[in-house]
Each structure stands twice: as structure tokens, then as C-alpha cells.
Amino acid sequence: MSSTIEPVLDPFALARTLSGKQLIDGQLVAPRSGRTFDVVNPATQETVGQAAWGDEADVAAAVAAAVKAQREWAKRPARERGKLVAECGRILDAHKEEIARLVTLETGKALRTESRVEAGVLSDAFTFFGGLAPELKGETVPFNPAMLTMTVREPIGVVGAIIPWNVPLLLMALKIAPAMVAGNAVVVKSAEEAPFAVLRACQLMQTVLPPGLLNILSGMGPECGAPLVAHPKVGKVTFTGSVETGKIVYKTAADKLIPVTLELGGKSPMIVMGDADVDKAVAGAVAGMRFTRQGQSCTASSRIFVHADVHDDFVAKLKAKVDAMVMGDPLDEATDIGAIVSRQQYDKVLNYIRIGEESPGATVLKCSALPADPKLGKGLFVQPALLVDIPRDSAPAREEIFGPVACLFRFTEYEDAIQAANDTEYGLAATIWTRDLKTAMDAVHRLEAGFVQVNQNLVVQPNLSYGGVKASGLGKEATLESMLEHFTHKKTIIINMG
Numbered sequence: 001m002s003s004t005i006e007p008v009l010d011p012f013a014l015a016r017t018l019s020g021k022q023l024i025d026g027q028l029v030a031p032r033s034g035r036t037f038d039v040v041n042p043a044t045q046e047t048v049g050q051a052a053w054g055d056e057a058d059v060a061a062a063v064a065a066a067v068k069a070q071r072e073w074a075k076r077p078a079r080e081r082g083k084l085v086a087e088c089g090r091i092l093d094a095h096k097e098e099i100a101r102l103v104t105l106e107t108g109k110a111l112r113t114e115s116r117v118e119a120g121v122l123s124d125a126f127t128f129f130g131g132l133a134p135e136l137k138g139e140t141v142p143f144n145p146a147m148l149t150m151t152v153r154e155p156i157g158v159v160g161a162i163i164p165w166n167v168p169l170l171l172m173a174l175k176i177a178p179a180m181v182a183g184n185a186v187v188v189k190s191a192e193e194a195p196f197a198v199l200r201a202c203q204l205m206q207t208v209l210p211p212g213l214l215n216i217l218s219g220m221g222p223e224c225g226a227p228l229v230a231h232p233k234v235g236k237v238t239f240t241g242s243v244e245t246g247k248i249v250y251k252t253a254a255d256k257l258i259p260v261t262l263e264l265g266g267k268s269p270m271i272v273m274g275d276a277d278v279d280k281a282v283a284g285a286v287a288g289m290r291f292t293r294q295g296q297s298c299t300a301s302s303r304i305f306v307h308a309d310v311h312d313d314f315v316a317k318l319k320a321k322v323d324a325m326v327m328g329d330p331l332d333e334a335t336d337i338g339a340i341v342s343r344q345q346y347d348k349v350l351n352y353i354r355i356g357e358e359s360p361g362a363t364v365l366k367c368s369a370l371p372a373d374p375k376l377g378k379g380l381f382v383q384p385a386l387l388v389d390i391p392r393d394s395a396p397a398r399e400e401i402f403g404p405v406a407c408l409f410r411f412t413e414y415e416d417a418i419q420a421a422n423d424t425e426y427g428l429a430a431t432i433w434t435r436d437l438k439t440a441m442d443a444v445h446r447l448e449a450g451f452v453q454v455n456q457n458l459v460v461q462p463n464l465s466y467g468g469v470k471a472s473g474l475g476k477e478a479t480l481e482s483m484l485e486h487f488t489h490k491k492t493i494i495i496n497m498g
């Protein structure tokens with residue numbers, strides 16, 4: 001099977017084409033209210049299109065379509081479902097350049113360093129979960145020789161998926177691919193800031209999926225996300241976003257007694273021991289802080305504890321490395337660092353930098369240079385900032401900034417670094433940099449996080465369990481186990497043959 005939709009490499013044209021549309025029951029349709037809201041290019045502040053302003057009426061239509069489609073979908077053999085989901089991966093792969101350009105336009109992430117990477121791994125999630133379809137197996141239970149006792153995995157029904165704007169395509173894929181393979185239908189609510197690339201991805205997948213199986217709405221959280229969570233026919237909600245909104249979602253789900261998966265924020269520590277390879281650790285800090293994504297990552301290594309023996313060397317090298325990065329037009333191939341996604345995030349980030357500047361004892365090192373191009377004069381660009389020696393109890397050191405701001409702390413005792421690393425409400429990711437195996441082994445067990453790495457800082461990928469402890473969330477994503485646990489329920493069947 002091949003896609004009948006030709007790639008559109010001009011993201012401006014594509015944004016206009018998708019304006020005012022949602023995908024419901026296999027069709028691109030306007031919202032019931034007829035209302036739209038502007039989608040803005042963060043690099044110029046120019047409006048690039050209008051997103052459908054979905055609300056409760058659209059949620060009702062999408063869920064009704066999903067309920068209908070799910071009944072038939074669940075009857076198909078799991079391997080057939082898996083094959084179609086894997087086929088979605090193939091189609092998305094063939095369209096990855098246009099998807100990368102579109103997500104660049106709406107989020108301000110740089111095309112070369114970020115969006116192409118995201119669009120490249122997008123298809124992996126569909127290929128990976130599609131291939132796991134035969135693993136939707138049950139067990140036989142040695143209960144009584146005269147009875148056949150077994151378990152089967154059944155789909156939940158309709159899954160509501162609420163996604164953020166920072167890595168919208170991949171985070172959507174990690175939810176909808178396993179949900180669909182497991183036999184569920186899905187209604188996605190995209191983030192206000194990034195509605196188009198995910199809509200385009202769903203439109204492309206629609207060329208192979210049955211109508212109504214995958215629906216995507218756009219709109220405001222309280223008006224479109226909240227009724228999706230509250231809808232009586234939605235049997236499971238999977239959410240990625242802020243702790244604050246995650247709690248609202250959880251409370252509504254509690255009232256309905258339905259399961260939720262929550263992937264929330266982080267304030268992830270990075271510990272650099274005195275014996276670490278400083279150059280590798282500096283490269284790991286640049287990657288871990290996601291400076292190329294303006295630091296807009298839930299796993300950002302935003303609290304960096306550096307042993308006093310190597311601290312000054314580490315800071316100087318880190319600054320030099322970030323200074324060498326080019327901030328500019330996200331669509332430009334030369335650009336390493338793009339713009340902050342929205343005015344709200346921009347103001348929030350600048351406020352934390354200002355607090356850093358006013359904090360006693362702290363030194364704020366601003367890196368790289370704002371773009372000189374007058375076309376980008378109104379763009380939401382922020383110089384990456386290193387808040388060196390920032391007090392550990394200050395707001396920038398404790399709260400999730402979700403911007404290009406790293407807090408650096410000096411330590412001399414390993415115990416102190418471990419305790420400080422764990423002294424946070426969050427627990428998403430952590431890294432330690434050392435040549436000493438004993439220290440590394442001790443740290444990986446003691447660091448309170450869902451994803452711990454030694455001497456490297458890789459990003460999430462299919463088959464690696466992903467998700468936090470403490471306030472960073474509930475439940476894991478990206479693995480076979482997550483598909484079984486979060487998108488099926490286990491039914492016990494006993495057949496008495498006596």
C-alpha cells in the first residue's frame with residue numbers, strides 16, 4: 001500500500017491547507033463552533049495559520065466515531081492491526097522532511113538539529129509497536145486439571161491522548177502506536193502551540209487506517225482537553241505536560257475510575273565527578289540540556305553538580321561550546337538553536353534568568369548571540385544562560401524552567417552531590433560522569449529517577465522504558481510492557497470441562 005498524498009515541502013503552504021481543520025471519523029473537518037485561533041511562528045511572531053478551536057461538541061463527535069471504529073478494529077487479528085500501524089511508520093518516513101519543516105515553523109525548533117531528528121524517529125515508534133502485535137498474548141494457569149484457565153489481553157476501548165508542544169510528534173507516537181496495536185481507538189488533543197505537524201501526521205496515517213480509529217482535535221486545554229478526559233466513553237487517558245495540568249487530569253480520571261498515564265516535568269540532575277572525562281561531560285551537558293531545543297525538554301539536565309576539582313574547567317568549556325552554537329532562523333540549515341515556543345514561555349524563562357542575576361553569589365553567563373537578522377527582530381530568542389553557583393534553594397534551582405537555563409553547583413563530597421541531586425520533587429532522569437565503576441554503580445542505584453545514565457546522555461527511544469518517579473509522573477512508556485499494562489486489561493477465563 002502506498003500513500004496517495006504527495007509531500008508538501010513548503011511549510012507555510014501546508015499550514016494554510018491544514019488551517020481550521022481537525023480529523024474526525026476519517027475526514028478533515030471544521031470545528032462545530034466554526035471558531036479558530038492563530039498559530040504563530042515563534043521566530044518572527046507572524047501568524048502562519050489558524051487552528052480549529054475544538055470544544056466539547058467536537059470531542060463528542062470524535063469519541064462517537066472512535067467508539068464505532070474500535071468495535072471493528074478489535075475484531076481484527078492483532079497481527080493485521082500491527083501491520084497497518086507499521087505501515088503508518090512507512091508513510092511517515094516517506095514524508096519526514098515535510099513534517100520536520102512544519103513542526104519547525106510552528107514550534108521554532110531548529111530544522112537541522114531538532115525537527116529532522118524528531119521526524120526521523122517518529123516512524124520508528126510505529127514500526128516498533130507494529131512489530132509487537134504478536135506479543136499481545138495471554139497465559140494458561142495451572143489452576144485445576146479439569147479446567148482450562150487462561151488469561152487474554154483485551155483492549156480498553158477509546159483512549160484519550162493529550163500531548164504537549166515540545167516534541168509533539170514523538171510524544172504522540174509513543175501513545176497512539178501502542179494504543180492502536182492493542183486494539184483501541186484514539187482521540188488526540190494537540191497542544192495549542194503545535195497543532196499542524198501532528199494533524200498532518202494523522203492525515204497521512206489516515207490513508208491506511210479505518211475512519212474513526214485515529215481522531216485528532218485542537219483547542220484549549222480546559223475547553224477541549226478537559227471534556228475529552230471527562231467523556232464517559234473514554235476509558236483511559238494518557239497525558240504528557242505540566243505537573244499542574246497532570247493533577248487536573250488525574251482528578252477527573254479518579255472521578256471516573258479510569259486508568260491514567262502521566263508523563264510530567266523534571267529537574268534532572270547531572271553529577272560530574274572529579275575523575276570524569278571533562279570534555280565528554282561537557283558534550284553530555286550540551287546534549288542533556290537540549291540547548292538545540294532551547295532547553296524545552298522534560299528530561300533536560302538542568303541541575304549540574306560539578307566537583308570542585310574540575311568545576312572551573314567544566315564551566316569554561318561548557319560556555320565555549322554553547323557560544324559556538326548558532327542561534328537563528330529555525331528553517332535555516334546553519335541554525336543550531338531556534339526560538340522559544342511562545343510569549344508565555346519566553347517571559348517565564350527570562351524571569352528565571354532575572355532571578356538568577358539577582359541571586360547572591362550567583363554568576364550568570366549568557367552564551368551564543370541573538371540573531372542579527374532584522375527579519376527575526378520580533379522573534380522569541382533567548383541567549384542560553386548558565387547560572388553558576390546559584391543557591392540550591394532558589395527558584396531557578398528548584399523549579400522546572402523549560403528553557404535554555406542550566407543551574408551549576410559546586411561540590412566536594414560525593415554524598416552531598418547524591419543527596420542534593422535527589423532533593424527535588426521530580427524524578428525523571430539523571431546522569432553521572434565518572435571513570436570509577438564503584439561510584440557509578442552506587443549512584444545508579446541511589447539516584448531517584450526513571451532513566452539513569454552513566455557517561456552518556458541519550459534521549460528516549462522505543463524499547464527503552466521511559467517515565468518518571470515522584471512528581472515526574474505515573475506509568476512508563478515506549479516498551480512492550482507499557483503497551484500491555486497501559487492499553488489492555490487482562491481477562492481471566494475459566495472453562496470447566498468436567
Ligand code: NAI
Binds near residue numbers: 266
Ligand atoms: P500544559 O500541561 O498546560 O499543556 C499540555 C497539554 O495539556 C496541552 O495539550 C494543553 O492544551 C493540555 N491541557 C491544558 N489544560 C488542560 C486541562 N485542564 N485538561 C486537559 N488538558 C489540558 O503545559 P503548558 O501550559 O504547555 O506548559 C507549562 C509548563 O509545563 C512548561 O513551562 C513546562 O514546565 C511544563 N511542560 C512539560 C512538558 C513535558 O514534556 N513533561 C511538556 C510541556 C510543558
Ligand code: MG
Binds near residue numbers: 221242
Ligand atoms: Mg498550560
